[in-house]
Amino acid sequence: MTTTDLASRLRDDLWHRLRPMTGRDPDERDRGVTPLELLYDLVYVIAFAFAADELARAIIAGEVGAGLGAYTFAIFAVTWAWLNFTWFSSAYGNDDALFRVATVVQMVGVVILTFGLPVSFEDAAHGQSPNNGLLVVGYIIMRVPLVVLWLRAAREDPGRRRTSIAYAVVIAIAQVGWALSVLPGLSFGATVAFLVVLAAAELIAPIVIERRFGRAPWNAGHIAERFGLLTLITVGEVVAATVAAVGVLVSEQGWSVGAVVIAAAGLVIAAGLWWAYYLIPTRTILTQWPERTFPWRYAHLPLFGAIAAVGAGLRVAAEGVEHQELSLLQITLALAVPVGCVVILVFLIWSVLLRSFDLTHLPLFASTLVPLAAAIVVAVVIDPSTPIDLEEDAHLAALVTVIALVSLSCVVEVVGHEIVGYSHTLRAVERNLQRRPSGDGADGADGADM
Structure with a gap:
């Protein structure tokens, strides 16, 4: 790099004078x-x-x-x-x-x-x-x-x-x-x-x-990275919620089984949601087919809210453990519903992006929801209305079970995608390439194609 080129680059990086807004x-x-x-x-x-x-x-x-x-x-x-x-x-x-x-x-x-x-x-x-x-x-x-x-x-x-x-x-x-x-x-x-x-x-x-x-x-690739990073930072809010919730529990009661379970669950859920989202080859697909950006971006509107709501569920769980005024079913629903929504939306985003709605992907989708349904069933069977009492062994075991099942849903999603989803994504991309040349839709005329 010449001295002139270096000076020009530094001027662009450090001197934020008004520049023509002619479009990237x-x-x-x-x-x-x-x-x-x-x-x-x-x-x-x-x-x-x-x-x-x-x-x-x-x-x-x-x-x-x-x-x-x-x-x-x-x-x-x-x-x-x-x-x-x-x-x-x-x-x-x-x-x-x-x-x-x-x-x-x-x-x-x-x-x-x-x-x-x-x-x-x-x-x-x-x-x-x-x-x-x-x-x-x-x-x-x-x-x-x-x-x-x-x-x-x-x-x-x-x-x-x-x-x-x-x-x-x-x-x-x-x-x-x-x-x-x-x-x-x-x-x-x-x-x-x-x-x-x-x-x-x-x-x-x-x-x-x-x-x-x-x-x-x-720029489709830039848009993909922007959405991905906001998703990542929002997942980080789940970690922050976990730390805050467990911090309150520990300051009030010291370390307990409930605090350890919530801490572990929050980290597993956050890691699982992050892993699952980034198994979708977003930047690659949108760069190839930018006309898919519009439906893909709208699917993110509820996703950000659902991920943040997982943090709310962890706060509810911590409150239930601390004051024991909420039922096991209330705690379970506060966690399982937003996690289930994120799981559903990740599959929806994958389907919208790959334009693949075939039945071969449904078993994996159903498998991720089974632990969530099982967690709700356990909560209903134990006692759907009585406030949780962790002095009772049955309630403590049930709390550990339902939180573990909710976390397991994220694990199943990640493992399933790594084992099955990878090859399925490749097949879906191959079908897309066979249906239409890669250059179609890249000129913006179909930029709002739904």
Whole structure:
């Protein structure tokens, strides 16, 4: 490398002057995630963890339905804002000063939204809308910088001007809608219906925009890495929840069988979910067939929430062991349901990505769910309603059994994929290659193909 080349590279790395936002190369190979994007993701995972804490409190208080409703609303708001920025940064992220400032402003919005979550869950528990003014203010701050960035892209990338303007207009209109949703006088039913319609419109809009006006220059491999890293960091929140939950138990009671079991289960579940997710060859497949990115990305919206909810389940388990006011069935469901959702979603993402829905994969899928079903059966047989009493040998043995079974589900999924899933994935890829040449769909005309 010459002195001139080195100086040019250092200038690009260290001097964040304004740079033309002309669009990144959608076919750039080996493009990596930037430190700014990683910092951005960390703030969002804090919001996931906060929402999971509130969900755990709602479950412990017996407000399961309201808690799940508020949690779903919070996860959608946070994840959708993250996804929209990830889409833009993959297409136009130039890491200049203005881009960095806009990113930091969005992070401030995430923090403000997080402060509104306790009110959201409390309102939901009293039969009111989970939406509130603080949430909306945070959400708008998260989205308005993106409008500015899309308008900047429209000015500096004339070839994709219509696509960029369409994104800016849709996001701006959506923010007006979210602001209207907190107007006084709206009934609970009307507010929820309005929010559902608004969310559906936001989900559909990108597909319509890219079909009608052309694809933004997002990079499929970069998108795959961004989603994978957020999944990884969210799995890390499960580890953090495990440490926090066990830490409370140990400080109150010292080390016990329950504390050891929860610690071991949390680590096994986190490792199993991480391993299983990364058995899907996402970057390779999306680089080959970028038109599959849209359905694949939407399958991640519930996945992030389900993984964070595993952390909530571990907190519920620790609470049940510490105060012994929850039944074994409540503890089991708090763990088994989110783990089951993650297992189902991993199989769904695999199927969407490989476009393979044949029956040969179903036995492995069923095998991963058997331990979860067995855990619920054990909890029902022991006592579905009486609070757990770890002084009783039967309750202690049952707690160890159900937590071990939930963890076993993740182990079965990983082992099954390593033994059976590998060859099955190869066969699915071969069928894909036989159906269509590898270059089809890479030009963006099918970028929103569902």
